[in-house]
Amino acid sequence: MSLVSVQNISKSYWRDSQEIRVLTNISFDIAEGDFLGLMGPSGSGKTTLLNLIAGIDKPTKGSITVSSTDISKLNESELAKWRARHIGFVFQFYNLMPVLTAFENVELPLLLSKLSKKERREHVEFALQIVGLGDRVHHYPKQLSGGQEQRVAIARAIVTDPTVLVADEPTGDLDKVSAEEILKLLERLNTEFKKTIIMVTHDPRAAERAHKIRHLDKGELS
Amino acid sequence: MKIPLTYTLKSLWTRKLTTTLTIGGISMVVFVFAAVLMLAYGVEKTLIETGSDENVIVIRKAAQAELQSQIDRDAANIIKTLPELAATPDGKPFAANELFVLINIFKKGSGDMGNVTVRGITSESMLLRPQIKILEGKMFTAGTSEIIVGSSIAKRFQGCTIGERLKFGGNYWTIVGVFDGNGTGFDSEIWGDVEQMLPAFGRPVFSSLTFRLKNQSDFDALKTKIESDRRLNYLEIQHEKEYYAEQSRLMAIFIRVIGTVVSIIFSFGATIGAMITMYAAVANRTVEIGTLRSLGFRRRNILAAFLIESVLIASLGAAIGLFTASFLQLFVISTVNFGTFSELAFGFTLSLAVIKYTAIFALGIGFIGGFLPAVRAARLNIVNALRAS
Incomplete structure (x- = not known):
């Protein structure tokens, strides 16, 4: 049974009275434990599709079911709650809070849970250990390298043990060595911790790490 | 949050x-x-804070303040004999009939004229206001044209230090002391003997009468008594604190x-x-x-x-x-x-x-x-x- 089911998804934006179609009639399934690579040229709709699956955007048409929940029917408040529980985000530019330490950044999603302070600390320390930054707990983002920042962002993404990890160009802002480390880390999260990962990339080397690759072109799956 | x-x-x-x-x-x-x-x-x-919780002030009904008030000597004497009034340690009525007039004195610094309150008091006035302390010099002598000035007056007005003489009410008045009103409005007043000031200002009547009750609970009954007495019903009594608050x-x-x-x-x-x-x-x-x-x-x-x-x-x-x-x-x-x-x-x-x-x-x-x-x-x-x- 699939963990994520995308059925007949279309997404359009309106500029004045002109409809701009970003995604057209897309359907596919992702099984639990999959590592899916979404590839395509700029403007093909990769990030839009990822945003729809992650519940930060709504489809114009069609439905998306994640772990038996049709998220296209959830209202904004329900979606926020759902995201906090089921989605782990990894962004191209890490999107860490510059004024918070690595620990505080990773702890952020847990503030939405009912965990005690002690439990939160244990979870954060464990997540930072997994990404190999157990010794950088009190460092601020500006005191870390790009690769380390992305690892903190990955720790923040996995700290709640989400159903799906979504990564939007996770190596897009990194040098070759750091990119390789991040890809190995994602691979490890998939194989060792059985995390379902959807990764948007236009880097073929990054895509090689995925179990499956889907290509998007002009809003259509090929 | x-x-x-x-x-x-x-x-x-x-x-x-x-x-x-x-x-x-x-x-x-x-x-x-x-x-x-x-x-x-x-x-x-x-x-x-100029007013005391324990004191009661009498002014003319239509007057909003002592400045416009007049109490004739007979009415003041009648009130002083009322049994509700407390007595001083030497057995006199615990009451002071006072005069309140304004004079002009030059201010220090700007040189502008300012209105200053002159209060004619009796020996009981000091008993009614125990917060008043002589800071410098001495208390004026009753029956003379000596005066004492509040600490603010001494600081802010010309010619208001000990030994100097002020001319008002057709007389020269010698300053013999400076008093501290403990941050109250009295700091901005000049005090002298009421019996010297009444003729000096050509006033046959007092401005106010301040007294203390034996029992504070007698206030309402006394108020009714004064209002129903045809000799006194042109006057009204108030708690001194309320009067100053107003x-x-x-x-x-x-x-x-x-x-x-x-x-x-x-x-x-x-x-x-x-x-x-x-x-x-x-x-x-x-x-x-x-x-x-x-x-x-x-x-x-x-x-x-x-x-x-x-x-x-x-x-x-x-x-x-x-x-x-x-x-x-x-x-x-x-x-x-x-x-x-x-x-x-x-x-x-x-x-x-x-x-x-x-x-x-x-x-x-x-x-x-x-x-x-x-x-x-x-x-x-x-x-x-x-x-x-």
């Missing part, structure tokens, strides 16, 4: 200059607002209204300053807002975080403004008391109520200034906010 306070506090600190300027602007408005309230409270405190009311209201209007006009500027700062904060942190929303934080969490940030800025402004305003307590100013038309010296006085109202005022600036930017932050579309990177 799910977004940690450390995030809000540290975000404030990253924009040191704009945050500091906004805090500075708010603190200046708070300073003005607090100063006005302290001034109004200073007037009230000075006048209210004297302060008009002036305190005037200061408060003028000051509050000015402060509110200033507060528009401070509110707009806070709003600009917060709009800039939202613009600078659009990606952070998008990230927080994508992590699962709700619109209301974002709204609360930015509102708290704005209110924190205002709170710091309030603290600095109040701290600075507290130093105004070192200054004493004088102005014409609307009740008596005489000069009244009073200080800026800080009270818990002043702190409370100032804090509410400042928090209002923070809340109003931060509300629209916070709403804007909360309403940001997540996808658009993330694209800002």
